[in-house]
Amino acid sequence: MSMKATLRQIDSVTVVDMSGRITLGEGCTTLRELIREQLGKGKKHLLLNLADVTYIDSSGIGELVSGFTTVSNQGGQLKLLNLTKKVHDLLQITKLYTVFDVHDDEAKAIGAFEKSAGA
Amino acid sequence: MAADASVVEVVLESDLKNVEVAEEVTRRVSNTAGFDEDEQHRIDMAVHESVINAIWHGNKNDPSKHIWLRFEIFSDRLEIRVRDQGNGYDPGHLPDPLSQENLLNVSGRGIFLIRTFMDDFRVESRAGQGTEVVLVKRLNSNNSAPSRREGP
Numbered sequence: 046m047s048m049k050a051t052l053r054q055i056d057s058v059t060v061v062d063m064s065g066r067i068t069l070g071e072g073c074t075t076l077r078e079l080i081r082e083q084l085g086k087g088k089k090h091l092l093l094n095l096a097d098v099t100y101i102d103s104s105g106i107g108e109l110v111s112g113f114t115t116v117s118n119q120g121g122q123l124k125l126l127n128l129t130k131k132v133h134d135l136l137q138i139t140k141l142y143t144v145f146d147v148h149d150d151e152a153k154a155i156g157a158f159e160k161s162a163g164a
Numbered sequence: 165m166a167a168d169a170s171v172v173e174v175v176l177e178s179d180l181k182n183v184e185v186a187e188e189v190t191r192r193v194s195n196t197a198g199f200d201e202d203e204q205h206r207i208d209m210a211v212h213e214s215v216i217n218a219i220w221h222g223n224k225n226d227p228s229k230h231i232w233l234r235f236e237i238f239s240d241r242l243e244i245r246v247r248d249q250g251n252g253y254d255p256g257h258l259p260d261p262l263s264q265e266n267l268l269n270v271s272g273r274g275i276f277l278i279r280t281f282m283d284d285f286r287v288e289s290r291a292g293q294g295t296e297v298v299l300v301k302r303l304n305s306n307n308s309a310p311s312r313r314e315g316p
Binding site for chain 1: 180183205209212213216220261262267268269270271273274276277280
């Protein structure tokens with residue numbers, strides 16, 4: 046099963062509901078192109094909802110890191126929402142849990158963007 | 165020792181689409197070996213990373229080459245061998261993905277994850293015979309991620 050992503054716009058935040066596998070190949074490419082596309086449209090507040098992501102590998106983790114730095118370098122923010130236990134564990138093992146701003150409540154996550162944007 | 169083990173062998177064409185086939189076989193074998201669902205996932209991920217390394221780095225993404233998987237179920241452990249047709253590498257010379265300067269690197273976490281998820285990992289390269297990685301997971305081991313193991 047490859048990765049699928051659907052987008053919702055809530056205020057200034059683009060919520061990306063992702064499902065399936067973020068792994069080397071199609072999954073990573075889809076995520077990379079999606080982030081590039083949103084930045085191209087001036088959408089710099091991205092919230093990746095990983096609730097339905099069933100599998101992520103080292104390349105997928107790398108793609109999340111790449112997205113995070115790309116968005117940050119353009120003055121935007123990329124946050125993560127609803128990690129599964131497997132993804133949560135992977136981010137802890139790789140010490141990336143503290144790098145990403147991780148949320149389990151969508152409204153609070155969106156509020157965090159607004160707070161940062163107004164700061 | 166192999167006489168005491170149940171053996172499953174699989175040969176795959178060196179193509180990324182076969183990674184999921186390797187995962188499926190791994191899940192079935194590790195389930196048969198008696199590992200719980202969390203441990204099955206960790207073994208599955210270790211094999212996933214090993215097979216990707218074999219296809220990408222070993223066989224240089226050449227679909228005419230092959231990957232050999234060999235699973236040996238012992239009473240106390242599962243041993244998995246993943247062999248490619250590449251020239252090998254030295255896992256001792258990989259940068260530590262947990263060090264501050266490497267934390268935001270896009271790549272370099274595959275071997276680290278394999279080491280984290282398995283009890284033993286070694287690379288055996290033989291001239292003209294490709295590279296074989298050996299992954300060992302013991303039943304009832306105390307290696308329950310997330311936890312840092314030694315080395316990158």
